[in-house]
Amino acid sequence: MNLKSNILIVEDNPGDVRLIQEILNDVDISYNLYFASDGDVALQMLKREGVYGDVPRPDLILLDMNLPKKDGKEVIDDIKQHDRLNNIRLNDIPIIILTNSISDIKNDPYVKLADAALLKSPNLEGFEKIANCIQNVLSKIKK
Amino acid sequence: MKDDLRKTGVNGISNVPWGTHFCMFYESKEDLINILVPYFKAGLENNEFCMWVTSEPLNTEEAEKALRLTLPNIDVYLEKGQLEIIPYNEWYIIEGEFDSDRVLNGWVNKLNNSQDNGFDGLRLTGNTSWLEKNDWNNFVDYEEEVDSILINYPMIAMCTYSIDKCNASEIIEVVNNHEFALVKRQGEWTQFESTKKKKMKEALNDNEQRFAEAKRIFDVLETLPTMICLLTPDYHVKFANRAFRDKFGESEGRHCYEYCFGRTEPCDFCESYEVLETGQPHQWEVKAPDGSIIEAYDFPFTDVDGTPLILEMDVDVTEQRQTQNALKKINETLEEQVKERTQELSKSNIELKRSNKELKQFAYISSHDLQEPLRMVTSFTQLLERRYKGQLDNEADDYIEFIVEGAHRMKYLIDDLLAFSRLNTQAKELESVELENVIDDVLSNLSVTIKENKACITYDPLPTVNADKTQMMQVFQNLIANAIKFQGSNPPKIHISAHKDEKEWKFAVTDNGIGIDPEYQKQIFEVFKRLHTREEYPGSGIGLSVSQKIIRRHGGNIWVESELGKGSTFYFTIPHSINDHPNFI
Numbered sequence: 001m002n003l004k005s006n007i008l009i010v011e012d013n014p015g016d017v018r019l020i021q022e023i024l025n026d027v028d029i030s031y032n033l034y035f036a037s038d039g040d041v042a043l044q045m046l047k048r049e050g051v052y053g054d055v056p057r058p059d060l061i062l063l064d065m066n067l068p069k070k071d072g073k074e075v076i077d078d079i080k081q082h083d084r085l086n087n088i089r090l091n092d093i094p095i096i097i098l099t100n101s102i103s104d105i106k107n108d109p110y111v112k113l114a115d116a117a118l119l120k121s122p123n124l125e126g127f128e129k130i131a132n133c134i135q136n137v138l139s140k141i142k143k
Numbered sequence: 144m145k146d147d148l149r150k151t152g153v154n155g156i157s158n159v160p161w162g163t164h165f166c167m168f169y170e171s172k173e174d175l176i177n178i179l180v181p182y183f184k185a186g187l188e189n190n191e192f193c194m195w196v197t198s199e200p201l202n203t204e205e206a207e208k209a210l211r212l213t214l215p216n217i218d219v220y221l222e223k224g225q226l227e228i229i230p231y232n233e234w235y236i237i238e239g240e241f242d243s244d245r246v247l248n249g250w251v252n253k254l255n256n257s258q259d260n261g262f263d264g265l266r267l268t269g270n271t272s273w274l275e276k277n278d279w280n281n282f283v284d285y286e287e288e289v290d291s292i293l294i295n296y297p298m299i300a301m302c303t304y305s306i307d308k309c310n311a312s313e314i315i316e317v318v319n320n321h322e323f324a325l326v327k328r329q330g331e332w333t334q335f336e337s338t339k340k341k342k343m344k345e346a347l348n349d350n351e352q353r354f355a356e357a358k359r360i361f362d363v364l365e366t367l368p369t370m371i372c373l374l375t376p377d378y379h380v381k382f383a384n385r386a387f388r389d390k391f392g393e394s395e396g397r398h399c400y401e402y403c404f405g406r407t408e409p410c411d412f413c414e415s416y417e418v419l420e421t422g423q424p425h426q427w428e429v430k431a432p433d434g435s436i437i438e439a440y441d442f443p444f445t446d447v448d449g450t451p452l453i454l455e456m457d458v459d460v461t462e463q464r465q466t467q468n469a470l471k472k473i474n475e476t477l478e479e480q481v482k483e484r485t486q487e488l489s490k491s492n493i494e495l496k497r498s499n500k501e502l503k504q505f506a507y508i509s510s511h512d513l514q515e516p517l518r519m520v521t522s523f524t525q526l527l528e529r530r531y532k533g534q535l536d537n538e539a540d541d542y543i544e545f546i547v548e549g550a551h552r553m554k555y556l557i558d559d560l561l562a563f564s565r566l567n568t569q570a571k572e573l574e575s576v577e578l579e580n581v582i583d584d585v586l587s588n589l590s591v592t593i594k595e596n597k598a599c600i601t602y603d604p605l606p607t608v609n610a611d612k613t614q615m616m617q618v619f620q621n622l623i624a625n626a627i628k629f630q631g632s633n634p635p636k637i638h639i640s641a642h643k644d645e646k647e648w649k650f651a652v653t654d655n656g657i658g659i660d661p662e663y664q665k666q667i668f669e670v671f672k673r674l675h676t677r678e679e680y681p682g683s684g685i686g687l688s689v690s691q692k693i694i695r696r697h698g699g700n701i702w703v704e705s706e707l708g709k710g711s712t713f714y715f716t717i718p719h720s721i722n723d724h725p726n727f728i
Contacts, residue, residue, distance in 0.1 A: 015519040022526055100515055122521035122554070124529065 005031040005138050008058035010042040010075065012067050016120065020062060026131040029138050034058060039070025043078055046090055059141050060134065061095045063114070065105060072097065073110045080113055094137050149299055152185030153178060156325070156334055161264055162294035166317055167325040168306040172200040174327060175303060176209045179268055182301060184213055186266035187220050192257030196269040198231040225262060231273045241278050243285035247292065254296055264297030271304050279313065286320040370457035373444060374399055376419060378409060381452060404432055415441045418453050435461040506564030510557045517557060521550040559685040566692050576612045578605035582639065585620045598627045602639035608648055608717045614693040621686040622713050626654035628680055631710070646718055647699065653712040659705040668701070
């Protein structure tokens with residue numbers, strides 16, 4: 001039985017959310033999608049707090065750095081610090097950062113904590129790149 | 144009176160000026176003739192009215208005859224009235240009396256008549272043999288008077304005396320009353336002056352000279368526009384020149400404090416008299432009763448009799464002071480204005496800086512924040528295109544194409560705007576940049592398009608310059624990319640050259656492309672200015688304006704020389720040193 005991968009999408013722009021969904025269509029893996037539109041909700045989900053008690057541990061986090069309330073950096077900070085919380089290991093969940101412009105994240109130390117940083121490209125080639133990256137990361141986990 | 148000299152006609156006697164009164168001592172009638180005939184000949188021939196008063200031993204007929212011998216045309220003169228020969232008893236002695244006033248007036252009348260008739264003056268002679276002993280003193284007085292008067296008139300007089308008739312003292316008296324005497328000595332006529340006469344003449348000359356000098360100096364003082372006066376220890380004004388008198392009037396013997404300042408006792412502010420105590424020059428300033436400001440200079444002065452006086456020079460500096468004050472006021476006003484202006488400018492500057500900053504931020508933020516919505520449009524349009532291509536009718540396909548194209552152009556525009564706005568915010572300090580490395584990087588960046596267009600790019604040895612490396616890359620990349628883009632019918636051939644001038648480097652990027660009409664050669668550097676449609680040549684039209692901004696920032700200039708159909712050369716300059724970067728920000 002092939003378990004579906006759980007993917008947490010942390011993104012406030014509904015357009016970008018939809019785009020990610022389109023990109024995931026090209027990825028040859030079955031998955032469940034969970035959505036958080038800001039950093040606060042993302043952490044609550046990760047820590048299974050409150051209404052989010054039933055959210056499973058994601059296999060991959062797709063993280064936009066520019067979020068309202070807690071932004072991407074704070075999320076990463078939090079994740080990496082909480083080794084074991086509520087019996088959930090968070091710090092080794094792979095994170096793929098999606099950004100509007102390279103210059104925004106250039107020389108950003110948080111980028112080093114993530115597994116990949118990709119440009120939100122408007123082109124089909126860009127979509128392909130993101131799809132390939134997600135595929136690679138998820139394949140590694142399955143192994 | 145004319146300064147010219149008249150001919151005496153006598154050998155051995157120099158020419159003499161008008162007003163010469165001399166005498167001659169004769170022994171015989173021949174002596175008279177020998178001297179007087181040439182004397183009158185000279186006078187007649189020189190337009191002088193001539194009058195010959197005769198007496199024993201020569202009478203009028205003999206005189207005329209003698210004259211006729213040397214002057215054949217004597218009748219002409221006689222008819223003209225230029226010559227009169229009369230006996231003594233029609234001139235000197237009338238009705239048995241010698242009246243010196245009558246004779247003197249007679250001479251003057253004759254002179255006036257002669258001048259009215261157009262003659263230059265009067266030449267005369269009078270023989271004195273008729274003089275009786277009792278008339279002698281009278282005559283001598285007359286001669287003395289003649290001597291003093293004659294000098295003022297255009298007259299020449301020769302008085303003839305019989306040497307036998309005069310004793311020694313009489314001879315001396317005669318000689319003393321004439322300028323010189325003609326005497327025959329050892330058969331030769333000689334001229335001599337009495338020493339008394341000589342001394343008198345010299346003394347007179349001396350006095351005249353001294354007087355002339357004194358007058359000159361006086362005139363100088365009077366003419367000076369500076370006020371000059373001499374003050375006595377007892378407050379009188381011994382001398383005041385015209386300038387002083389013009390200002391203060393005549394002293395009329397008043398004390399200086401009354402005369403100049405209308406006071407009844409010495410002025411308490413006066414500093415002139417300090418000079419008498421200190422013996423040193425002194426300068427001070429005083430306000431005259433009429434309100435003018437006087438700069439006074441006082442000097443110790445010794446009068447001709449030894450009295451210590453004060454020599455004072457006063458200069459009216461009222462206008463000067465006024466001008467000085469006015470200038471001072473103007474200066475102060477100007478300084479105030481400058482201060483105000485500077486403050487205004489300062490404020491202006493601050494506001495401008497703020498405005499600039501805001502504009503830059505605005506440009507940056509707009510272009511940055513515009514990217515996200517643009518990305519939405521582009522992404523979903525492409526997805527649309529991908530998913531529904533061929534499934535919609537042709538119109539829909541066209542619509543999609545227009546949207547995608549538009550979105551692409553918008554993206555390029557925003558990218559360019561962003562780059563343009565970043566020109567100053569991301570500008571780095573100048574450093575030494577090896578341009579050959581820059582070109583290598585640029586050619587590498589453009590390698591695909593160079594290969595696709597079969598472009599051939601060459602360059603001269605390029606120097607190291609003081610510049611921002613990234614921006615130099617932007618410029619060269621822009622120019623080379625343009626050269627390739629706007630190619631002619633032949634594959635692009637591009638050459639880069641460098642020329643060192645005294646103050647700057649001059650670079651040239653030459654191509655064999657389509658060229659640029661001279662009419663537009665300035666325009667193309669303007670932001671978003673394009674010369675072609677997008678179908679002909681793509682591009683936002685911002686590249687050259689970015690290049691221009693960069694070059695100007697380095698203190699240089701950029702321009703193009705081109706002819707339609709014959710390619711273009713883009714020139715730009717980079718100054719050598721930071722001091723030649725006037726515009727460097």
